[in-house]
Amino acid sequence: MTFQQPEVDTSPPVSDEIRKTTCYMCACRCGINVHMKEGKVAYIEGNRDHPVNKGVLCAKGSAGIMQHNAPSRLRAPLKRVGPRRSGEFEEISWDEALDIAQGWLEPLRKDHPEKLAFFTGRDQSQSFTSFWAQNFGTCNYAAHGGFCSVNMATAGIYTMGGAFWEFGQPDWDHTKLFLLFGVAEDHDSNPIKMGIGKIKARGARVIGVNPIRTGYNAVADDWVGITPGSDGLFILSLVHVLMKAGKIDLDYLSRYTNAPVLVNQDKDSADFGLFLRDDHGAPLVINRKTGQLAPFDMHGVRPDLNGSFQMGDVTHVSVFRLMAERYLSDDYAPEAVAERCGIPAPRIRAIAAEIARVAFDEAFELDREWTDFRGETHKTMVGRPVSMHAMRGVSAHANGFQTCRALHVLQILLGTVEVPGGFRFKPPYPKPATAHPPPHCRVTPGKPLDGPHLGFVQGPEHLALLNDGSPARIDKAFTWENPMSSHGLMHMVVSNAHAGDPYKIDTLFLYMANMAWNSSMNTQGVMEMLTDTDENGEYVIPHLIYSDAYSSEMVAYADLILPDTTYLERHDCISLLDRPICEADGAADAIRWPVVEPDRDVRGFQSVLVDLANRMKLPGFTNEDGSAKYQDYADYIVNHQRKPGIGPLAGFRGDGTETGRGAPNPDQLDRYIENGGFFLKHIPEDASYYKPWNMAYQDWAVELGLFDAPQPYLFQLYVEPLRKFQLAAEGHGERQPPDHLRVRIQDTMTPLPIWYDTDQQGNAGFTVNALTQRPMAMYHSWGSQNAWLRQLHGHNPLYVPTKLMRDAGLEDGDWARVTSPHGEITVPVMEMAALNENTVWTWNAIGKRKGAWALTEDAPEATKGFLMNHLIHELLPPKGDGLRWANSDPVTGQAAWFDLKVKLEKAAPPKDLTQSQPETPPQASPVGLGPGTLTWKVGK
Amino acid sequence: MHPAPPVIAFTTLSGLGFGLLFFLGLGLPAVTGWVAFIFYAIAYALAVGGLLASTLHLGRPERAWKAFSQWRSSWLSREGCCAVVALLTMGLYAIGAIFLETHWPFLGALGAALSIATVFTTSMIYAQLRTVPRWNMIPLTPALFLTLSLAGGALLAGQESKATGLLVLAGLTLLAYWHQGDRAFDTSGTTIASATGLGTRGQVRAFEPPHTGTNYLLREFVHQLGRKHAARLRVIGFVLAIVLPLLCLALPVGGLALKHALAGLAVLSHIIGVACTRWLFFAEAEHVVGLYYGKR
Amino acid sequence: MTDLPTETTRKMGLVIDLDTCVGCHACVISCKGWNTENYGAPLSDQDAYGADPSGTFLNRVHSYEVQPEACGTDPAHAAQLIHFPKSCLHCEDAPCVTVCPTGASYKRVEDGIVLVNESDCIGCGLCAWSCPYGARELDLAAGVMKKCTLCVDRIYNENLPEEDRVPACVRTCPAGARHFGDLGDPTSDVSQLVAERGGMDLMPEQGTKPVNKYLPPRPKDTLAAQGMEQGAGDIDLLAPLLAPVTEEAGGFLGWLDRALDKLPGGQS
C-alpha cells in the first residue's frame, strides 16, 4: 500500500523586506527584524546580529505587532472638554495643541521656570529630555528612577562605579555559581534568560534568593525563600562567615578597593570617619613594602589592609580593620539572623561554603596580560566564578540602599567584580560617583538651568537647597530627607504639587508615565489630587500636559494630550550619553526609525519637544542668528554635539569611519539602518576585565569618548560621602539638617553597609508581607491592550501561601479582603506552595480602570484585575510626631513598594463577588473600542 | 466533555432512528402503504435529523461529504459511510414496503444489519478514545449504544415484548456503564503525574494555567459537573428512559386509545430519558487533557 | 490517507528542557505570530478586547507545583515550581491521525510531522478529542483544526537563512530551553541530550509514542539537604571550607598579617 500525502509548500516566501530596528515593548531594547508585506508589518522576530538579544525575542517583543496595531492608539492631539478624570476630549490640530502648550509654558519660562515640572517615565531619551528641561530653565525635571530602582543605581555607583540593573552583567561564559537576589524579570530580560540558559547548559548552578519561586527562581537550583526586607542581614551574615573563615580575596582588596585606605578615628574631630588624604586629595594608605604612608595610586605601592597610622593624637586605621570590627561581630552570625531572615542557620552556612568553594577552589586564570593603573603588569587574569545580580526585591525597600551596598561589599570581598567569571560592567560603566556631576538646581528666569538636574552628591554642599534651606525641587530630591536621591522622586511630584509643598507649580508636564494608575503609590489619592480644585474652582495643579501613545488611565487626567507614535513609527536614539545597549564585551548604541509611517495624526514626542523648543527659542536649540538648530529629533540625533565631536550616537561619525568621537555625519542614520539599527564596538581582549584599573580599558574608553582622561579608581567599600552626611547630623559643617532628621541620618547613612529594619510604626496587626512581580509577558500597564498578551494575563489573582490559605479558610477562586494601614482591596485568591509562608503577592499592573485601553468596561482587567497600589501610601502611617514620613529609603528616596504589610480575611462567598474593590468609575474612551474577532493576516 | 446539544441530539435521535429501521428491516412490524410511510418517515426523520444535527457541530459543514473517504481507519468516517449505505438500503426496502406493498426479506435483513452497524460505529467513535476513560470501555460503551438503540427502536416499532426485554437489558447496561465508568479514570493509569512526568519528584499540583481566560480545550473537554447534580440526573434519566417506559408497557390497560397513549408516553419518556443520559454521557466524561489544567 | 506511515524516514521533533524553562511565554507568542501570518488560516482571537478574550494557540505554557515528600529524617523540601510548555508531540502512533474522517490529518513520511490539511478539514474536532495532550485547537473563525506544524514552512524554507530554518519557538526561546532535531537519529544533538538527561515521554501509558521529549528538572535545593546541620558531622562536605581562621579573640588581624605576608610580593 502506498502512503499518499498532500504536497506542502515548505518554502513559501517569508516577506517582501526586513527592516531592522529596536524593540520598545520594554527597556531591554532588543534588536528586531520587522518583516514587511506590502508595506505592512507582518511578523517580528529577533535580530541575530544584535548584541543584546542575539536573535531571541520575548513574548512582548513578538507581540509587538499587536501593540503597534492596538485599537487603543491615540489618533490626534486632544483637548479636554469634560472634567479631569472623565476622559472627555475633543480632537484638535497640532497647531492648536502646540499653541496651547506654548501659551502655558512660555510665560513660565520668562518669570518662573520652576513652575514647570517636567517628569518622564521609562522613556529612553533622558539625555535629550533633560537637555530640553535644562534649556527651559526649570529645576524640576527627572525621570522615573526615583520610584523604580534608584537604590540599586546609587548604591552601585557610590560603591563600585556601576550597578546591576543595566550597568553590568555576570560573565555568563565563565561563571559557575550565580546568585540572584530579588529579581522577577528586570530590564535585562532577554540577556538574563539567555545567561541562565547558557550557564545551566554548562552545568553551572543558580541560587535564587526571593520570597517567591517563579520564573528565574523556579529554575534556580537552590531557592532561598527569604523574608522580605531582610536580605541585608542575610548578606552580611554571609560576609561574617566568609570573613571569619578567611575566604576573602586579600590581594584584590588591597589593590583595587579602599579597604586599605586610612580613616580618621578621632571622635571629636570634624574629620572623624573621613579619609586621610595627601595634599592633592588622594586617599592615603600604608605601603606594606615600606611601612610608610603613600597615596593609594602610587606606582609600586602595596597598600596594607591592616594599616594604621598615628598622626599627632589622631589614630587612623584602615577601612578593612573597621570592617573586621563590624562584620566579625556575633550580631551577624547565622544563628543570630536566621529567624529574622527565615533561613535556617545551617543553610546560610551551606550557601556561604558553596560560595567559598566556587570562588576559591574553582578559581581559574585567563592567559591575558594586562597592566594596572599603578603600572604593574599582570601575566594573567584571575577568575573567581561567582557572580551576582539583584534588582528591585532588594532595592524597593526602605533599607534597600544599604542592602545593595552590602551585596556589592560581599562581591568585592570575594574579589569577583570585574574579573573572569564574576560580575562585569558594561560601558560607559565603570564610572565612579565622582566622575558624575553633582545635581544642579539654580533657576534664573529666561535662562537655562545652571547645569544638569540630576547627579551624585559628594556631601551636604551638593544638596539642592535654597538659601533658606528649603528644598529647591518640587520633589524634594537631594534634601536632608533623602540626600542621595540621584534620580529624583517622581512619586512625590503630584502630592507635593498638590500640597504646594515646597511651593505651587503651574504646569505638570508628564511623558510616558501612568501616574494616575499603576506607577503611583496611593492611586486613589493621586487621582483625587489631580482633580482637586481650589477655592476658585480651579484645579490645584492648574495645567497638565501629557504625552502618551495609547488611551491609558493617565490620559483622562490631562488637559492637553500630545499623542505619540508607536515604536515602529518614529526615530529614537539609545545613546551612550544615556542608557545604552552595551554588553560587557563592547560598547553599543542603537536607533529606532520609522519602519512604517503613522496612519494617524500623531507625532514622535521628541520631535514635538524640538518643535516646542524652537517656538520658544530655547538656547540649546537655537543658532546665534535665531534660527532653529534642529528640525526634528532625527536631526538632533545626528547633529547635536554634547562636546565637540561627541553626539548622541557613537557609530559612523565623521565620514562614517569614525567611532565615538568625530564630526556629525549627515548619513549616520542610514548607516545605522544598514547595520541593523545598532552600532557595536568590541572591547579589546586585554581590556575586557579589571576595567576600573586596567589602563588598556581606560585608554580605550577615552578614545571612544566615554570620558576625557583615564579615571582609574578604587571600589568604595567605605563610602565617604555618607560619612559626611553623618558628620553634618553630628553637628559639623555649615549646612545642617533639621533636628528631627539628625538621628535618622546618623543611623542610616553609615559609610559601611548595615542592615536596619524598616519603619514598622503603624503596622501593628498587619503582619503579612505583600509584594508584586512583573509578569515576563507583560510590560506594566501597556500589555493589556495587546490582544495576544492579555489572554495570558487577563486578570491577576492574589497568590497566597498554603498556610495563610488554611488560616483564612480560603480556597482557590475565593475572594479575600486585604487591608493595609492605608487602605483595603477585595480580590480573588489563588493558592501557591512555592512561596515564603508569610508573603502574598500578585502580578504588577494588570488591573485596569474601566474604559481605558480601548477595552470594554467588563474586561477582566477591570472587573477581577486589581492594583496593589491602593494599599501603598507615599507616606508612612502617622507616628504622632506631627510629621508624615515618606515611605521611602532615607538615603535615596527610593519608593519602598515592598515594605507593604497587610492582613487578609475571607470576603463574601464568590457568587456575590464579580468586581474587585475598590472599583473606579469608568473613563470615556477617546478612541472607541477594539473589534470583537481578530483574524490578523497581512499577506494574502 | 462539553455536552454539546448537536452531538447529544445526534446520538440520541439517530440511535432511535436506526433502532427503528432495524426492526422495520426485519419486518417487525411488517407494515406497508401509508402506515409504512409513517413508520419510515419517523425513522428517517430521526436518523437523518440526527445526522444533520451532527453537522451543526462541524466547523465546515459544507465539506461534510469529505468524511466518507477514510472508512479504512476512521470510525467517524465508517459511521458516515455505514449510515448512508444503511439509509439507502432501507430506503429501497421502504419503497418496496410503501409503494409496492412488498417486503424483500434479504434487503430488509441487510438494511437492519447496516442500521445496527451504524449505531455500533457511532459508539466506537467514543469507545475508541483512550483519552476519555469513561468512554474507552469496550464492550460496555458499544453495548450501551446498541441496547438503547434497540430498546428505543422496539418501543417505536411497537414491539412490546421485545421492548420490555431490551429495556431491561439496556437498563442493566446503563447501570454497568455507570458503575464501571465511575472507576474508569482512576484505573486508566493516566494521572497528573504521568501527564507531567514529574510524579517521581513529589506531589504534583497544577499551578497557574497557561492563560487567565478560556480556550477551545477548556470549552470542549473540561466540563465540571457537581456530583449531586450528576446523581440526580442519573436517577431522572434512568427513570425516564427505562423505568417509566417499562411501567407503561406493563400496565394492564384495556382500551386501545389508552394503550396507544401509554405507548406514546413510553416513547416520549424514553427519548427524553435517553437524551438525559446522553447529556450525562458527555458531561460526565472526563478527558485526560483536563489533568494539564488541574481539572478533571 | 489517515493511515499512519509504517515508518518515517526521520523523526523531527522538539526536546524541551524543564530545568531551564523560565515560563516566559516567548515561544507561545512567537508561535502565534508566525502561524498567524503563515501556514493556513490565521490563528484568530474572539472577543479580543472584551470580557472573555480567547483565541487559538498552538503552544501553551503551563506551570506545576511539586511538593517533595519528606523522606526519613530529611524533612520535606520547599515546593518547586516547574514551567511546562506544551505543543503537539508529533506522536509516532498518533491517534489524531487515524480518527480523522477526511484524511485532513496526516503524518508525513519524510519527517514524521503531523499536519492538518486545512482544505480537507471539516472541523469535526474528533482529532482534538483523541489527543491526550491538548495539542489541537479548532479555530473558531476558520472552522478548521489548528495544530503545531513543527514550522514545516520554516525548517526547509529556502527563503530563510540556513540558521533560521528552525521552528519559530525554538529560534525565539531566550533561555535556550527548546531544542529541535531528528529524534530518530541517535547521533543527533537532540537524541544525545535525551540520552544524557533522561528525556521522558508524557503519558506513556496512552501509547501514542510521542516524538517530542521532555528533559526533567535537575535535583533542587541540594544546599538545604547537605549536612550543614549541627551534628550531621561526617556527611558535612562543605563545613571545612568555613573553618574560622583563628579561634583567638582579636586574632583575626594577626591572621591577616600572616596572610598578607604570604601574598606574592606581600613581605616587606
Ligand SMILES: Nc1nc2c(c(=O)[nH]1)N[C@H]1C(S)=C(S)[C@@H](COP(=O)(O)OP(=O)(O)OC[C@H]3O[C@@H](n4cnc5c(=O)[nH]c(N)nc54)[C@H](O)[C@@H]3O)O[C@H]1N2
Ligand atoms: N516583562 C517585564 N519586564 C520588565 C518590566 C515589566 O513591567 N514587565 N518592568 C521593567 C521595570 S520598570 C523594572 S523597574 C524592572 C524590575 O524588575 P524586577 O527587579 O525583577 O522587579 P519586580 O518584578 O518588581 O520583582 C521584584 C522581585 O523581588 C522579589 N522581592 C520582593 N521583596 C524582596 C526581598 O525583600 N528580598 C528578595 N530577595 N526579593 C524580594 C519579588 O518577589 C520579585 O520577584 O523590570 C523591567 N522589566
Ligand SMILES: Nc1nc2c(c(=O)[nH]1)N[C@H]1C(S)=C(S)[C@@H](COP(=O)(O)OP(=O)(O)OC[C@H]3O[C@@H](n4cnc5c(=O)[nH]c(N)nc54)[C@H](O)[C@@H]3O)O[C@H]1N2
Ligand atoms: N505596586 C507596584 N507598583 C509599581 C511597581 C511595583 O513593583 N509594584 N513598580 C514601579 C516601577 S519600578 C515603575 S518603572 C512604574 C512603571 O509605571 P509607568 O511608568 O506608569 O509604566 P507604564 O504602565 O508602562 O506606563 C507608561 C505609559 O507610557 C505609555 N506609552 C507606552 N508606549 C509609549 C510611547 O511609545 N510613547 C509614549 N509617549 N507613551 C507610551 C503607556 O501607554 C503608559 O500609559 O510602576 C511602578 N509601580
Ligand code: SF4
Ligand atoms: S526583552 Fe522583550 S520586550 Fe524587551 S526589548 Fe527585548 S524583546 Fe522587546
Ligand code: SF4
Ligand atoms: S520561550 Fe523557552 S523559556 Fe520561555 S516559556 Fe518557552 S520554552 Fe520556556
Ligand code: SF4
Ligand atoms: S500530540 Fe496530539 S495532535 Fe500531536 S500527534 Fe500526538 S496525538 Fe496528535
Ligand code: SF4
Ligand atoms: S477536525 Fe479536521 S483534522 Fe480533525 S478529525 Fe476532523 S476533519 Fe480531521
Ligand code: SF4
Ligand atoms: S514548532 Fe512552530 S508551530 Fe510548533 S509550537 Fe513551535 S512555533 Fe508553534
Ligand SMILES: [Mo]
Ligand atoms: Mo521600573
